[in-house]
Amino acid sequence: MKALSLILRWSWRDLRAHWAKVLSIALVIAIGTGAYAGLTSNANWRRLSYDASYSSLDMYDVRVALATGGYLQESELASAAAQIAHSEWIGAVEERLVVPTQVDASTPTESIVVRGEITGADFSDGGPSVNGYHAFTGRLLTDADAGQPVVMLDRNFARFYALPDGGTIEISGGRPLGYVGQATTPEYFTVSPEGEIFLSEANFAGVFTTLETAQQLASREGAINGAVITLVPGADRDLVVAELEATLGSLGVGTEVSTRDDNLSYKALTEDVDNDQRIFNVLAFLLFSGAVVAAYIMLHRLAQQQRREIGVAMALGVPPRRIAVRPLLVSAQIAVLGVVFGVGIGMLVGNAMQGIMENFVPLPIWQTPFQTRLFAGVAVAGFLIPFLATAIPVVNAVRVKPVDAIRPLYHKAVPIGRRGRKVHTHGSTFSRMPVHNLRRSPWRSGFTTLAVGLVVMVLIAFFGLMDSIFGAIDDAEVEATGTLPDRAVVSLDGFYPADAPQIAAIGDAATVAKAEPTLRVGGRISTPVEEIDVLVELLNLRTAMWRPTLTEGAPDHEPGVILAEKAAADLGVEVGDTVTLRHPQRAGPLSFTFSDSQLPVLGLHPYPVRNFVYMDAADASVMGLTGVVNTVQVDPVDTVAEGDLQRELFSLPGVASVLPVLSVTQALEEQMGVFTSVIQLIAVLVLVLAVLIAFLTSSISLDARVREHATMFAYGVRIRTALRMAVTESVIIGVVATVIGIAGGLAMLSWMTSSLLASTLPDVGLNVVLDLATIVTVVVLGVVAVAVAPLFNVRRMRRLDLPGTLRLVE
């Protein structure tokens, strides 16, 4: 009992003497385990939240949409659904009217004119009962709003432009509507309008209103053009779809029946979960490994400093097991603190990630419960590492003779230089001692360098990933804008002859300086290696006001394609090789089929998204579409105010949307937004980790050299001279560690961009980019922070008890 009491008192004094180091190592472990738990919980949180949100708003299982321009009277679709063979599987049916529109939500400070869609549904009796709504601000519509000029705005759109909770918008025809709140519904959890790629909340506005109001706005009293249906549990969805298709075919209007799984927004959210998680897992593992290994090294060094005392204890005949108790108690303190702090950091990371996810995907329900099982897994490692780091040097110490344990662990200099000759350094002792100290304790120096190098590697990987992503976005912006930053793309509501009056009207618009019609069609490019869905744009590759930059190849007189560099790499082709392009082929005046054409690769363009393919307008003959256009590239007049272009062109017949070219880059930026936000969050933790490691490196080194410093001071060596030596030693460690860390980090970054992200974001090509700011940050932390860390020990040095440290004996 007495022995236990002594051990505990001794351990308490150890803690008081080394509390800063104990706390720091515990925090290092906590950052690794907590951040790991937070990052790897992402998929679970998202699935929980998606399931809860879709369930709370009764997302449809089956959707019926009439062909463009097709309408039925209210209750016709519901009646048809009730006539299928398995009508008992139908849970609820909500008929609706969906109307494309232009939305002008301009504020006094910003012009906001975008394409949009009005969805009218039945709000009576607390409805709609399928695809319900959740209001984030303001209020939901009620039965009392039926037929009134009031709407709700899609939360994503309103939040992007920081619109007030309530206000007024204008739709096509300059008609004002008051919006009473910002809401979401399952199809708008993320903005992915059907039939469009790279539209985002920045350029598409969802407007929700009552069925009666939508009918008035569309001048279609009593009309509907779609329905959303939920099924009862156990229903065979595919059978219901088949039966609906058969029944609806008799209505005399084209219908399309699809399921929830076909919904682009639903697919985007649910399929992304596992892809995103793969990336987060790698980042989590990287951070966890770096933190845990660094903590292990620091603890190992700390334990080694007790070697002499262990030797003395052995000389006194204390059994090894009892000798090990004191250092292991230090480990226990660190292990417990590490777990406690790790829980805290895990929760903080979880809360922060919830904030990020809420920002990008506003759901009615976000759940980020602490993932105890996930955390427990890494907490076990975080708990065991301190014991392992201490046990190994203690075991090594008790295994040797006491006299060897007492002896310092210095070895002769590792022979370096050619032919094994020692390198003799020159200059005073003060300049040589730092190098000698490092050379003659190679394991200690090596481990310390490794600890710092690992953190530098993690920094490079995290910040480099952000730089690479932002680099791709910048490349996209540069390529898309070229010399015309204000260029816009007008999408028409169908195919038109190039000389159609609708096209001329666009060119004659007051806000348009120049207009060039082009053709855009969807397709697929394939080789034996890969298949890619593409958007093919046909324009004059030699004279168009905007043309893709060719990094390789040139237009030819023969038909061919210009591919993105990423696409070419994925397809395994070079300029001159042949690819198969599946494209629409005109079969009749108003009918199309799909056919395959073998076309050569004429050139490569640098746009980072691989889905964009270009052909010369003259090659439209391949598709039977010579002289046909469906888009117009416009360059606005210099003096035109933002938004005026959209307002004027939206009012013209045939115009479906007017998109600034940067809208595609905005969509790309949004797609990456979750990643970059999470990386930025974790990068803060990595920076804290780097500072902690720098502090620990310096502090532990100072402990190891305290007697040497006392001897120096006894000889009148100034504190600043001792500090200069400590700084020199740290600089050497910092430089070597930074070089190793950068090399390792670049290798990791290269793998992440070329392999990991290639499988999770296959459409985006990322190059390894390291910004100057990143390099400066890494050098500052890896070299400067490590070098400067000894300076924070000036006070400790000044207050050093010289006699006590020198052990002048009475």
Add this chain to the structure above:
Amino acid sequence: MIVELKDVAKRYGTGPVSVTALADVELFVAPSEFVVVLGPSGSGKTTLLNIIGALDTASEGTVRVNGIDISAASRRELFEFRRTSVSFVFQSFNLFPALTAQENVQFGVDAAGSPLHPNDVLRSVGLADKLDRFPHELSGGEQQRVAIARALVTNNPILLCDEPTGELDFRTGIQILDLLQKHATDGRAVLVVTHNREISRMADRVVELSNGHVVSDGPPRGGKADVAELHW
């Protein structure tokens, strides 16, 4: 006098827990004098050495060493003082483990800006063939010789030795004392702190402390003995 202490006292703590390590101490040491400060454990002899070497400060009195009043000196002046006026030899050697014997002595040259050459001094202490050895490769006596060489190479006028033979066997201890005495005759004042009365026999003067007071100050009892005559 190269060392002058007048009415020096040293107290630790305050009030009821105050401990008086030294009280009313007067001490004068001439250049080239070999002085042994003798006393049992707790007598204050180490405290006295700390004060003379400016590792500690007196609570009262004046301390003048090598013409410098260190009782009123600033921190910067004390560092300067230790570089130019005193050199230490410790009981547990306190060599730098990462430096060879030669480099440890070179440290003394660099610290004090001395014109002496480390190899010459190491030769003078009998370690000409051990220049490239690390401390852990030397015997205890050899390590202490290196420590003495490091102190001597500074060329400072006062050598302060704290139990220099405390960790050595008799024969080795004799060799060390012999070295120290030789350098005292070179114009250097040597103060040796010890509890070993036998060692005090070789001194020019013995200052005996008890409970922080100087109880005697004079030649050794029975007269000064040669190093070779000592035995313990």
